[in-house]
Amino acid sequence: MSYIWTLAEQANGHLKQVSFELLTRGRKLADSLDTKLASLLIGNGVSAEALRELIQSGADEVYYVEDPRLASFSCETYSNIMVELIKTYQPHTILAAATSSGRTLMPYVAVKVKTGLTADCTELDIEETTGNLLQTRPAIGGNILATIKTPNHRPQMATVRPKSTRPPEPDADRDGKIINVPFKEEWLDGRVEFLGYRKDAGDFENIEEADIIIAGGKGMKKAENFKMLRRLSDSLEGMVGATRDAVDRGWIGYSHQIGLSGKTVSPKLYIGAGISGSIQHLAGIKTSEIIVSINNDPEAPLHKIADFAIVGDLFNVLPELQKRLEGGK
Numbered sequence: 001m002s003y004i005w006t007l008a009e010q011a012n013g014h015l016k017q018v019s020f021e022l023l024t025r026g027r028k029l030a031d032s033l034d035t036k037l038a039s040l041l042i043g044n045g046v047s048a049e050a051l052r053e054l055i056q057s058g059a060d061e062v063y064y065v066e067d068p069r070l071a072s073f074s075c076e077t078y079s080n081i082m083v084e085l086i087k088t089y090q091p092h093t094i095l096a097a098a099t100s101s102g103r104t105l106m107p108y109v110a111v112k113v114k115t116g117l118t119a120d121c122t123e124l125d126i127e128e129t130t131g132n133l134l135q136t137r138p139a140i141g142g143n144i145l146a147t148i149k150t151p152n153h154r155p156q157m158a159t160v161r162p163k164s165t166r167p168p169e170p171d172a173d174r175d176g177k178i179i180n181v182p183f184k185e186e187w188l189d190g191r192v193e194f195l196g197y198r199k200d201a202g203d204f205e206n207i208e209e210a211d212i213i214i215a216g217g218k219g220m221k222k223a224e225n226f227k228m229l230r231r232l233s234d235s236l237e238g239m240v241g242a243t244r245d246a247v248d249r250g251w252i253g254y255s256h257q258i259g260l261s262g263k264t265v266s267p268k269l270y271i272g273a274g275i276s277g278s279i280q281h282l283a284g285i286k287t288s289e290i291i292v293s294i295n296n297d298p299e300a301p302l303h304k305i306a307d308f309a310i311v312g313d314l315f316n317v318l319p320e321l322q323k324r325l326e327g328g329k
Ligand SMILES: Cc1cc2nc3c(=O)[nH]c(=O)nc-3n(C[C@H](O)[C@H](O)[C@H](O)COP(=O)(O)OP(=O)(O)OC[C@H]3O[C@@H](n4cnc5c(N)ncnc54)[C@H](O)[C@@H]3O)c2cc1C
Pocket: 140, 141, 142, 216, 217, 218, 219, 220, 242, 243, 244, 245, 246, 257, 258, 259, 260, 261, 262, 263, 273, 274, 275, 276, 277, 278, 279, 280, 281, 284, 294, 295, 296, 297, 300, 312, 313, 314, 315
């Protein structure tokens, strides 16, 4: 039986958290099929210790392709590597993260190896009778969950939302193989030169990493009022999130958008102010540990799923919260 693969990600030689989350998904699939789980990593400067962490977190094998010119993501170069390794090793299934690089790379690779790809899966399973991957994702604006199969082509490919599952508990005694794949010059795409990353006008925040998020919706009324959320998030050492309606109105940048067409977050504390709680927004916050809703409509759907529902005018509640936080209460 061919292997299940996950595509690990790194930045500046450090493995990203999502690399481990994918191992939780991959391990379950590999166990159902009684096969092995391998993690593929393309990058530079990742320590042997970090590679071993992938083994400790569930991988049986790690394929590491290393070169200084692979330090930053390049779709063409990374896909050249993946296509060759797929042809050599013929994995059963490949899971990648629905991050900007995963979302860019996987469709590119899928087309080149002539297979299907399901983006943004929330559930993955194996169909008992066929061994096909059951790839479940929200569809039609989040109103239904569609389960998609790739019965005729291999590998089966899917991207998975970051933070939609927890990373495994590492087991220091787990054994596995680290395979350093020799780098080939021909993989480099000569047409692209990496110059550096530009963060959008100072309004970029990696809210997926936040432990505390204060999010605002259309009830915030205008961009200016987001300063209240920023102040509160600064006091709590959190980050600011938003609904699509707030982002579409230009009140805050897209990197803050939470939900089906934004980011999936999993903070310890999520506070939503002036947010109704549409199904599309809830899709991005459902793994939060504690949800607080501030809304003057007692029937707001966000109140229904909140651990603490504050029925009131946010323009009174937020300043009061700020005052109490600053007063150390
Ligand atoms: C395909 C698709 C993808 C989508 N993706 C996303 C997504 O990723 N993320 C997302 O968020 N949405 C998404 N949406 C949009 C979604 O359907 C909703 O339109 C959106 O989430 C509503 O945003 P909101 O809660 O800010 O606005 P509203 O639904 O208008 O809610 C505003 C809330 O503010 C409350 N309010 C008003 N004034 C006050 C006040 N003074 N004090 C307290 N409360 C007040 C109101 O009672 C109301 O409940 C998507 C839609 C589609 C069709």
